[in-house]
Amino acid sequence: MTLRKYLVLVSVTICAAVGETLLSRGMKQIGNISLRHLPTVIFAVTNPWVALGILFLLGFFVTYNTALSWADLTYVLPATSLSYVLLAFIARFMLHEEISATRWIGILLISSGVGFVTQGPARTETTEAPGQRTPEAVGTGNKS
């Protein structure tokens, strides 16, 4: 794992939390959508908050897929789950919600889970040892 790869994982984390916050805010403005008025959900993307949220989620998608190109799904998902902690802190400082003791325990559990998985190898290795992959080997990793 290089610094660049950690930065990709951090970008995934931030984009996910900010994107979801913006979406939530936009959908609250739009209000309940009835199943009989399905087109409303299509036009939801014209709401500025939803649009900005989608932009962040696009950033999430690109960085997330980049991470998946060199790491296992069961590594990337836990490693970027600090976004839920970030989501809680955004709620605390933007929406002025209190963080209860239960939520602090939740934050602690997530953080320890992240610590757990990032101590291990990022990828299931079939031929090479973890961290021993040469650029050439990685570049031709087009096995099917």
Next chain:
Amino acid sequence: MTPLYTWGAILLIVLASTTGDILMSHVMKQVGDVHSVARNSGFFAVVRRVLGNPLFFVGIAALAVAFYALLFGLSWNDVSLIGPAAAALTFVTNAIAAKIFLHERVDRRRWIAALLIAAGVVLLAV
């Protein structure tokens, strides 16, 4: 809105996003490390490899279903319920699916991480 609608949306998000995640992971593994591919063959080689894989679009479709289910869900209930509930379940379903379909070595460390995080996400919603 009734809890049934909310949990229906959550179930749909979990199924669709697990399908999408597995497909995306599969496609990106076939593409190879994008930094190296871009360095060796140029940025457009990455784009060609990704867009040239039909499974990429199936994955996009699955993620689009998950996204719209999330939008519906968010309009019916709080993000503090739907987000964590769907995410917590998806951590567990993804670990199972990655082991079965992607043949990832989901060792004890990863199971513990997935369960710790799923539990933590649930506690955040309480």
